[in-house]
Each structure stands twice: as C-alpha cells, then as structure tokens.
Amino acid sequence: MRNTSVKMMRAVLVRQFGGSDQMRVENLPIPTVGDKQVLIKVHSSGVNPVDTYVRAGQYKNLPNLPYTPGKDAAGLVHSVGPSVTRFKPGDRVFSSQTTQMGTLAEYACVDEPYVFPLGSSLTFDEGAAIGIPYFTAYRALLQKGLAKKGERVLIHGASGAVGLAAIQIAKNHGLYVVGTAGTKEGIELVLETGADAAFNHRDSKYIENLLEGEKFDIIVEMLSNVNLGHDLTLMKSRGRTIVVGCRGPVTINPRDLMGTESSIIGCALFAATPDEFKELSTQVVKGITDGWVKPVIDSVYDLEKAGEAHDAVINSKGAKGKLVVRVQE
Structure with a gap:
C-alpha cells in the first residue's frame, strides 16, 4: 500500500548518461533535511556547461544513477537541520553545490557552507546565476x-x-x-x-x-x-x-x-580548498551587498524544457549571459 504521507515534488531525473533526451521530469519524494543541511524551496536553477558534461557521463566526478542535475539555485529556505545556525525558514538564499539530487527540482538539500544570503536586491533568476x-x-x-x-x-x-x-x-x-x-x-x-x-x-x-x-x-x-x-x-x-x-x-x-x-x-x-572556497564566496556575497554583482540573464526555461537549456548552453553561437530554469514561482 502506498504511503500517502510522503510529500512529493517535481524534479528532473537522469536514469542513464547521454544526451539531453535523458532528462525527464518525474515525481520524487522531497529530500529529508540533514543535521547540517538547508532544504531550499527552489525558484530558479542555473544551467552551466559542466552540467552537460556530467549528464553526458564525460566528467571526472560522476554521480550515481539515477540523479537530478543542477548545481546552482536560488529560492527560499523551507527548513533547516538542528545544527544549522546561519539560516532560518523564509530566508532568501542562493546555493552552489554538487549533490546526488541537484537543483532542477522543486526542493534541494544543500550543506550549510554552500548556502549564501541573497538579500533583497536581486531576483531569484539572478541569484541562480551567481554560484559557479x-x-x-x-x-x-x-x-x-x-x-x-x-x-x-x-x-x-x-x-x-x-x-x-x-x-x-x-x-x-x-x-x-x-x-x-x-x-x-x-x-x-x-x-x-x-x-x-x-x-x-x-x-x-x-x-x-x-x-x-x-x-x-x-x-x-x-x-x-x-x-x-x-x-x-x-x-x-x-x-x-x-x-x-x-x-x-x-x-x-x-x-x-x-x-x-x-x-x-x-x-x-x-579543486578549491575549504579556506579558498570560503574566501571567494565571502567576497562574492560582499559584492551583492556592495552592488557590483549584477548577473545578466539571457534566457529562462520551464522545468519541462530543462533539456533545451542544456543544449543551448553548450551549442550557443553567441552567449549573452546566463541560462536559467525557473522551477516554480
């Protein structure tokens, strides 16, 4: 008998490495937040060339199959683990981390050191364009x-x-x-x-x-x-x-x-050490506050068209900023 108490979400799932046709939207359980993790309600997910290399199986570090693509995201904190101290539900955040269940999903669990305050000056689309x-x-x-x-x-x-x-x-x-x-x-x-x-x-x-x-x-x-x-x-x-x-x-x-x-x-x-990553992320977050971090958005795709975004980011004949998948409003 199906457990109806399990809350579900829409997410892109890749069951086999290959072309963008391997990316399909499925219903998956919402991740359970870990002790030092932040569960983000994802509004927008950034698309990077490296995402396509991973999906194609042509990258040094590959996730186990099946997996959800996406490293960069922006949205609202839904819940936090018991040991999380820097964030609370409702905070506007962006994130950047490689995990088995990535950011092309309505919810993403991210380790606290890879979650950052977005502030109020940037949109979620812009926030998803910051990380990588x-x-x-x-x-x-x-x-x-x-x-x-x-x-x-x-x-x-x-x-x-x-x-x-x-x-x-x-x-x-x-x-x-x-x-x-x-x-x-x-x-x-x-x-x-x-x-x-x-x-x-x-x-x-x-x-x-x-x-x-x-x-x-x-x-x-x-x-x-x-x-x-x-x-x-x-x-x-x-x-x-x-x-x-x-x-x-x-x-x-x-x-x-x-x-x-x-x-x-x-x-x-x-390849950045933890200290190097802390330095670079701190300086970029400061840039948001100081006002010089101004991401440029080229195109925005729906979750069902995430595969088209993967094709576009690698085959573009003239890049004009960032490609973003808007997961939900």
Missing part, C-alpha cells in the same frame, strides 16, 4: 591569476556567464579589461558590463588587432583548445593565462612561454 560563474571568475582572477590593481586582463569569451562575472570582478579590483565575444550583441553586452574595450573573436584579424596594442598581464581563457596558442603570444613578461574552459586538445609552442617566463595555470572550482 562568479565563484569561478573570482578563483581565476584573484586566487589563480593573483590579479593586481592596474593590470591588464583579456577575457576570452567575455559575453558568457563566467566572462561577464569576470568583467565585474576585474573592474571592481581596478583592472583594465578587454573582452572578446562572437556577435555584435555580445560585444555590446561586454562593453555595457564595464569592459574598457571589446573585440569580435570571429573576425579573422582580431589577434592581429590585439597584438597591435599593449599586451596582457592576465588572460582568462574559456575555450583553450581554440585560443591557447594565440594567448601565449599576447602575454607580457611573467603573464598568466588562466584556463577555465576546454573542449579538446591543443598544440602550443612552449618557446612562447620561455622568452616572457609566462605561465599557463589551470582553474577548477571543485
């Missing part, structure tokens, strides 16, 4: 790139969610910012977000145009399999290229590193 993009951008620029006021930074792929976050962080820390995008609309968005200059990376001569100007102390690279070889020619002495994204192998000439004693540095948010 802003945390990754901060880690790339400040923790791995060791950015300093007055330095020049090139952000390759600046019109995407991580790129736009990187512009805001860089400008807040006093850097001169040059961004690239693949469409006229993307370039306009990069400039509106605060970049000092922007180039179309689909222009066959854009590398030549970049080489005509002053070179860069830091390059934040979203598509290293395409751009890394060029990046090595664009760095100043002791420059740093921070690799945030890659979709395949690349051939480079190490001599381009030797003369300038420049560096290629990998960046992965999951």
Whole structure:
C-alpha cells in the first residue's frame, strides 16, 4: 500500500548518461533535511556547461544513477537541520553545490557552507546565476591569476556567464579589461558590463588587432583548445593565462612561454580548498551587498524544457549571459 504521507515534488531525473533526451521530469519524494543541511524551496536553477558534461557521463566526478542535475539555485529556505545556525525558514538564499539530487527540482538539500544570503536586491533568476560563474571568475582572477590593481586582463569569451562575472570582478579590483565575444550583441553586452574595450573573436584579424596594442598581464581563457596558442603570444613578461574552459586538445609552442617566463595555470572550482572556497564566496556575497554583482540573464526555461537549456548552453553561437530554469514561482 502506498504511503500517502510522503510529500512529493517535481524534479528532473537522469536514469542513464547521454544526451539531453535523458532528462525527464518525474515525481520524487522531497529530500529529508540533514543535521547540517538547508532544504531550499527552489525558484530558479542555473544551467552551466559542466552540467552537460556530467549528464553526458564525460566528467571526472560522476554521480550515481539515477540523479537530478543542477548545481546552482536560488529560492527560499523551507527548513533547516538542528545544527544549522546561519539560516532560518523564509530566508532568501542562493546555493552552489554538487549533490546526488541537484537543483532542477522543486526542493534541494544543500550543506550549510554552500548556502549564501541573497538579500533583497536581486531576483531569484539572478541569484541562480551567481554560484559557479562568479565563484569561478573570482578563483581565476584573484586566487589563480593573483590579479593586481592596474593590470591588464583579456577575457576570452567575455559575453558568457563566467566572462561577464569576470568583467565585474576585474573592474571592481581596478583592472583594465578587454573582452572578446562572437556577435555584435555580445560585444555590446561586454562593453555595457564595464569592459574598457571589446573585440569580435570571429573576425579573422582580431589577434592581429590585439597584438597591435599593449599586451596582457592576465588572460582568462574559456575555450583553450581554440585560443591557447594565440594567448601565449599576447602575454607580457611573467603573464598568466588562466584556463577555465576546454573542449579538446591543443598544440602550443612552449618557446612562447620561455622568452616572457609566462605561465599557463589551470582553474577548477571543485579543486578549491575549504579556506579558498570560503574566501571567494565571502567576497562574492560582499559584492551583492556592495552592488557590483549584477548577473545578466539571457534566457529562462520551464522545468519541462530543462533539456533545451542544456543544449543551448553548450551549442550557443553567441552567449549573452546566463541560462536559467525557473522551477516554480
């Protein structure tokens, strides 16, 4: 006999790794909140490229099947575990954490250290666009790139969610910012977000145009399999290229590193130590309060169309901010 006392929710479930057609909305039990966990009533869930790699089974750390995708969320605290001290029911929050039952669901259980106050100045859609993009951008620029006021930074792929976050962080820390995008609309968005200059990376001569100007102390690279070889020619002495994204192998000439004693540095948010994660999350939350964290939303999808959002985030021909799934109002 069915237990009618179990409360249910709508959630996306993946029963087999593969394409976006493996994502189906099902009815599942609402998670039980743990001792040091926060149960969030999810209003919006952010979609990141890494979500598609996990769903396809092409990522280092894979969940057990079946699982619910999604790492970033924003909503209201529904309930908290006995040992939770920072939140109470009704608080507006955002979160970012990899769990077996992710954020493409009406409720998500998240460990307390990965839940953060959203405040009242941002919408839930905007809150769902903070986690991975802003945390990754901060880690790339400040923790791995060791950015300093007055330095020049090139952000390759600046019109995407991580790129736009990187512009805001860089400008807040006093850097001169040059961004690239693949469409006229993307370039306009990069400039509106605060970049000092922007180039179309689909222009066959854009590398030549970049080489005509002053070179860069830091390059934040979203598509290293395409751009890394060029990046090595664009760095100043002791420059740093921070690799945030890659979709395949690349051939480079190490001599381009030797003369300038420049560096290629990998960046992965999951590799951050607890202290590093606390630092970057604290600084981003402060940015919300100070008003410079301003997520840009490209498109919003219903829960039933989460698969379309997965396809769009990886196949876009011109990113213009963050893709969000609105789980419930």
